[in-house]
Amino acid sequence: MAVYTEVSDEELEAFVAEYDIGTVIGCKGIAEGVENSNYLLQTSNGSFILTLYEKRVDPDDLPFFIGLMEHLASQGLACPTPLHGRDGKTLRELCGRPAAIITFLQGLWPRRVTARHCAALGRAMAELHLKGQSFPHSRPNSLGLGNWRPLFELEARRADEVKPGLAEQLRGELDWLEAHWPADLPTGIIHADLFPDNVFFMGDRVSGLIDFYFACTDFLAYDIAICLNAWCFEPDGAFNVTKARLMLCNYQQVRPLTADEFRSLPTLARGAAMRFLLTRLYDWLNTPPGAFVKRKDPMEYERKLRFHAEIGGPGAYGLEIGPVSAGDC
């Protein structure tokens, strides 16, 4: 739940007047997302999202994110598109923060993920990866392999407050990941945060992907690994192999995985679990326990990490290496 910046009516009206979208008839802070302030803006022309970029987003990265959304939308991907003001600009300032108005996407994000959602997600993610290939800019993953150890060291002394022995366990896991991380897989633009609340559906159909503010250049299969963790475990912690199989199978209907990518999935999924474990650990140790914001349990990702470490190979995700047929999906 996040609205960090209160926008006054005068400031809002002046801001909206820079665009050709009619007059303001309503503007409500949205209780979703944690990085930025988001408002659902209603004007005489329709609904839009007004985003004020808060301090967790580096302003120097904004042209990349905005440019990426424009590129993907122009390629036909359903994702928010920044509006151009009368002066042609997409980014301007509001209440001392960078701000943009982006298009409103229809749909709901799934509170309860079904196998059908996972199937549709697979296709949508592969389309994102293909359409990102022609985007001419790149951005290093600031939460990638090389960033995990420094992030871990920040909280290493306190990690055992969460579970005794956790610090040692994570240090060992980091050693393993650094030694086994794949060196050469297909790279490109990944979303890097494709959790269910960033994917809108109308029924079983994906109606849009949102929140590209972690997007970066990395192994494409790492995005799949993030989704294996975010979509294919049940609330009780059990891995749902049907969801994984449908996600991978439908992904490959659009973009087949190389044998190397497929074999690397368990390692990538361990790394993806480490990435979210570490950021959740940091937030857990730095958010007061009585705080109103819901802290996300880092140990959920410790269990996911162990799952991927213990399986024999990518076959545990429900598919074998090699071409898939539509009949499998």
Place this chain on the structure above:
Amino acid sequence: MAVYTEVSDEELEAFVAEYDIGTVIGCKGIAEGVENSNYLLQTSNGSFILTLYEKRVDPDDLPFFIGLMEHLASQGLACPTPLHGRDGKTLRELCGRPAAIITFLQGLWPRRVTARHCAALGRAMAELHLKGQSFPHSRPNSLGLGNWRPLFELEARRADEVKPGLAEQLRGELDWLEAHWPADLPTGIIHADLFPDNVFFMGDRVSGLIDFYFACTDFLAYDIAICLNAWCFEPDGAFNVTKARLMLCNYQQVRPLTADEFRSLPTLARGAAMRFLLTRLYDWLNTPPGAFVKRKDPMEYERKLRFHAEIGGPGAYGLEIGPVSAGDC
């Protein structure tokens, strides 16, 4: 900021299907209000507010609140109206909570209150009071004079944590209020929480009053007293007599105050300050300091209380007893 209950897409679609408002195309939690969970619901027919009533609202009071909104809207007051389902019902259950879909009101609440807002508020509040007169139900004010001392006693031992001597000061003030509270002023339906975030404007015109979940039967002039505190002090604590005069003057263009009401205003304003001081004190002492929710400073209301206690009479609000002319407004 408040969304306490997450509504799943299946539950939402089943709920909306009880109404004749088309299909869901979006539903976003609103980061406003602290009592209930509110969603801005968009369907193929338009925009609506979906409210789930959380534990701070007594379910037995809901028919009163819902009935009041319907009554006021039917009298032409711009306020949210509950929708009737296909079965005729306005209240049903969602995620184990009472829930209703209400109409969406256009407009923005003023982040920076101007004298013109106060003038328009005066008229709108008087219209609310007149239109409430024909509502056949009543509800005692559960945060009225008789409730302040018990509320105070809950936190009396800890009040001095906020300011040394505060407990003694409040006890003395309660004695004074109980001894001097007016006995017999015009009563009726009051809003009882008419803060700027509950009044929508389009430009200088009031486009709607919202959030009737404190509405009750009490002295009509007590509502004015609440607004003197909520609208007529500047952020630096200074009382703005122009705002008060315009509010009172415009109120009386619609509903003239009796001489008794006018004379009682400083006492009512002291009481209104006490009411918000006490609930803020309670929340202050029971919300962890690092919590994400913005705690409202109880001492803001201690200063307002002293202002009303120290003025010589209602003339300090910028008007004398007696008829006002439109020229004064």
